[in-house]
Amino acid sequence: MNELSPVFDVHLHPIRTVISVQSLIDEMDRAGITKGVLLALDLDPDVLTTNLKLRDEIIDDLWAYSYFINPDQLLDSMIRILHTGKTSNQHVAELCNVEPGRFIGFGSVNPSREKEYVTSKLNEILALGLKGIKLIPTLQFFHPQKNKNIKHIFKYATKHNWPILIHTGKDPGPFEIPTLRHVQYSHPRYWKKIVRKANTPVIFAHLGGYGVTDDESWIDSAMEIAKTNSKVFLDTSAVTYALEDPNTVDKLRDLGFDRILFGSDHPVVHGTSMDHSKKIIENSPLLTKSEKRRILYENANKLFFG
Template identity: 35%
Template sequence: MIIDFHIHSTNRYDILKEMDKAGVNIGVVVTIDADPNDIYIKEISTKFRRRFSNSQNIFYGWGSRFICSLGKQASIEDWIRNFMYEAALTYPGIAIGNEELSKFIKLNSKRLIGFGSVNPNKPIHYIEEKLKEIKDQDLRGIKLIPTIQFFNPSENRNINRIFEFCERNRLIILYHTGCDPGPFEVPELSEDANPKYLHKVLDKYSNVKLVLAHIGSYSAVRPGIWFNEALNIMKKHDNVYADISAVTDILYNDGMVKKIRETVGFEKILFGSDYPVVDGRDILAEVENVKKSILKDHEKEQVLGLNALEILR
């Protein structure tokens, strides 16, 4: 049994073909509810300007030159907004509505599971509308992505409502942790996706099953950036798991594998491919990465499907 816990809704009519090629039995397909123009909200804009100006990593100079190339009126906000629009064009369908996702899932309901999305930055009436959609469409979970949804779970006014809804309706949260492509490779701009900010809400909602996408580790600049923070929160909260989408290479790192074993065990780790947004790698390549890794055979079985099967019950 192989379950891919992290497939994007772009290229969705190729998903089953890719799953078949990789020997995947069940796939969790997610959409993203994000508004590029939210970057212009005053408090968000101010936060990102401050973080970018304080950035000391290698992307700072490149990012500044990129912004200048956009024209005299260009800004960090323009850089982020334009990147998000370009990403939507590169991956058409990555941000379809909850209802459209549900229609697709119902065409293949024996093998596909849908996770909707809601943007925590929006007004409460918008939040309620999206939550109702997710429930009415029989979606099994919610995808949250603090980088491009521009929220911090320790500060956002709507996050408690979303968690309360998931707890009451037994929905799973797939929660992005680590950096993201484009401007969000600047670690300071992805700071809100540090798993440590989840402690407050998880202390309150201990029955919500939450999966830390990328186990806090995706970063081109600092690989494994918040790996330790992810393990800490998984150790403290029994209801928190992690997927290894976009970071299956950590299964070849002796130190990281040992730390997972000693801290939380591989019964808390799920396979995810992040298909098709990991450049040059399809679902099969990600499955093979797990199969050829240094994990013990029973750990590979846990990661590839047994753990996800238990969570989805």
């Protein structure tokens, strides 16, 4: 493929303590990434000390995984991840202004908070001129079908024609532990009914399931939802390597490559880079030139700019 072909990365984390604006832009330039979606993360690091019911649930889930682990140590590590990952809507909005036209900002709202808080966050996202919402059941500790604010969030997003990007699958560190209920709540199946009623684009991150390649039900569920709803997209972030597997490529081709979006998840996936992720697609013998162009740029450009 032509080196100068434009590339749109729909999944970037401008985490303040991990990457500076300049390093992010430099990395994008090095990898030839033309445009990118910057994601905020509305996380509540105090929730694991203040919400004792949630804390007990997590400790139960950790014991179910192994009697040989120390739940307190893992809880501390979870709190550290929440502190580090927290990325405000304001920060994302400021970055979008650094190189106008290059970035699209997605705000984030924690559905586990009370309704007034959720409404104020949605209004904040609107006032900041952000263009979408990121939701993450693992780190925001919610069940898509049992949460009382999801309907409200979808309604608000639909009104403003904002896509909603939903994390699916595990998360790094202690959030890799499969017996954690909030990892299981990140299965695409819990979004099926919600998405059916939704009238705004939905992007399932990580092709339906980061870190769950041993269980095909995750990607199959995301595909099934996408097949019956043309507003559903899948991004490749953190799992671009899945496109090296002929079976996965066949499955995705069955859906059609018009709704697969390139994402790198930079800088949260260790041992990889934007350039590396991009090259997996660019150099793939399994994809046609037209499929590569659609995944790397055209689909996202159409979604955000019509």
